[in-house]
Amino acid sequence: MEIQENICSIGNLEAEQSILGSILLDKSCIEHIESLVSNDFSKEYNRIIFESMMDLNEKNKPIDLITLTNELKSKGLLEHVGGVSYITSLSTIVPTTSNIKHYVDIVKVLSDKRKVIKASYGLIENIRSGKDIDSSMVVFEKECVIDNTAYNEADSIVEVLSELFDDMQEKPEEKIKTGISIIDKCTNGLGRHELITIGAGSGVGKSAIALKIAINAYEQEKKVLIFSREMSKKQIAKRILLSRTGISKNKFENREFTDMDWKRTIDVINSFYKRNMILDDKSSTIQMFKNKMRKERPDLVIVDYTQLVTPSNTRESRERQVAEISRELQQMARDFDTTIIQLSQLAEKGSGNFRPTGESYTRESRAIYHDSHIVIYMHRVTEEKELEKAYKSIPAFHERGSFEDIKATIEARANSGIRFVEINVDKNRDGEPGSNFYWFKGSDLDYYSII
Template identity: 35%
Template sequence: MVKSKAVEIEQAILGTIILDNKLNYKLDDLNENMFMNSTCLEIFKIMKELRKEKIIIDVATVKSKIDEKSLAIKMSSLTSVITWGQTFGIDGYIKILKENLARRSINQNCQRLLEGINFGENIDTCIYKFENNIRKILDKDTYENDDVHSIAEKVLDFLESKKDVGFKFGISLLDSTIGGLFKGELTTIAAKSGVGKTALALQIMLNSAKQGKKTLFISREMTSEQVFMRNICKITGVSTRNMKSKEINESDWKLIVNAIGDLRENNLIYINDKIDTISAIRKRIRQIKPDLLIVDYVQLLTSQKSMEKREREVATFSRELKSMTLDFDIPIIQLSQLNDEMKDFRPYGDRPMRDSKAIYHDSNNVVYIHQLKGSDYEEAVKDIGESEELVRESEYRGIKIVDLIVAKCRDGQTRHKHFCYYGDRLHFQELNY
């Protein structure tokens, strides 16, 4: 914008408020950084001071404050401000002033980004800082449409729309309790190592693909090839052990080829084992625009700035993932390890989370996978109505009884149910009892 035009807009806003004191509340929408003209800035400060002191804002009171502070502002300058004042269009002018500030701030951050890159700073770190600063700039202008009328319109549109706003986990306990995977929601799946976190996440991913939804799977625990083989195992029943050792018979080959063909044709699954930072995840989301993001697992992400405490580092990862659900309007599933101190006790609340309780508190939904021991195991055997001998025999064949526990659901109740976990198939099957 031409500098003279920008000054005229600043003058018009201030002049309008001086002419119509009932509009002095508009000063609350403004701040000092918005004014480029030094005279307008000083007059704005005086007007803010008068409003704070609950003194009428007019030519006389503004001139009195100028004299009191011995400011080098001539009466002709104040008159010029008044001349540009008008009793309409102030909201439009304020909007322009905010946009001008945003442009200047973005331009400054672009310059800092280029300077950082040119001076040899880590590119990912430069981008991370840039994105955070840009988000802060844009977040400052997120107060529009927050009145009840606007919100009510959105709710009515939502209720009247026939479009599906979410999609299913494909696991009846989670769908009936949580309702499904919804935009803006962070779901945490947590368990001890080797209990089936990744298997459950992959089951949800494959179920999402059946619904035509695209998933980005960030793996920090396995290679993309290993994750893909697990998908093949879930679809075909051919164990990953056999695939790794290449002990595959003709019928297995046929199943594998067909499964790979279906996955390639749909092309709805993206598996990345190289991404390990929040900024890199954001970049990949912008590139492929997934319907669902899964991070396996949150404690294995890498921080882009040093933090003294591990707890703060992991809390930052979780908070950033929660922010992503809102920034990109998608559901996100983060996997998490549990503390070893829980031993064989049934997990509940935020205490079991490894490194940071923020993982629990940031989440809309928390699902624990609990391998049953002791009295929990005995109770489960009784619930399903099978003999302990038969259950023990199944365990010997790699079929375990586990509990899926919905420990937190912001929109519903908490529940748990017994499941069979088929280790060779990497598959969870709900038990009817």
């Protein structure tokens, strides 16, 4: 009895529960557990639940809280497995169903360990009881056969290339277009599993560019989730509303609206009738982000901004805290099969308005740069040398006058709220870097090409 208890103690309850919870949330997860059998579960009640799920699947019935409860009731086993409360708890502990293969691997490895340990105890008992070694070894080898097919995923080059060949015959991935010409030119759009960093100093427009991308994604029928640690939900909604209606901040604050303003406001509200843009100003930790993402299943996630996310370990150095948050976001992009944009403040570099480039400009942790597939820097151009460089590279400036004329134009536009900025795709893991200059009008949440 003690031996059996020791063997059964070798298991991972959370991984077993996560498998069952994943199937409850999404029946299609069964496709990823072909190698799993009920005896792979260390706990009897989990084995019973798994068997009932497989019975429902065999009958082509849905697998959910109601059908599973009824199936267990019909077998007289509902209370034996912990009742409705345990069944309900299974679907609430799963961080993401996309990790089910990982949970299966954990359960299979521990199941094989139990199998070998049990066979080893049997071998010892057989030899002690007087059986010959050869016969005992035959029994031992039969009892501890490991199903290696569970671990033989495609990892030789020929198998991976074959998978790639199959992918090439499918439709190309539908990437998210940002609406910013230089970004779309360099990246061909933002893809799934990618962590994108947009870095800028205060007031340069990183939140504005994120909202522009969010609106573009929404208009491409994508579901967008915005975690804002800097602005409230109402502030975000207000910026979007004013930018789309053309209502000025003063008119809004003084409530001086024309009939046309009201019409445009109603049109904007109606344009967002789908529940495909979610604003969250309450979630502050990575775990809270995961819970919300599991519920919403977004195509695009925006975190505004990384340095304001609450770390899990406040005793670590600030550099390690920010690095951990960035690595978690990178992993979440893969686990949740989504695109994540993290906004980041840039490090101060002493006096002067330096053009940011490279890893040293990501504030508080260089891990932000290394973890990202794409790093985009936004820079307000004000230094004389940079203005000269911009003047030489922009044909439209030459046509409009001398360098001094253009400087005067830039200053005049700045006074009216239009800034001269450079958007620099500084890192692009799967493509080419590149940069271009734009007029940025914060009230419009938009970047205008210089023509």
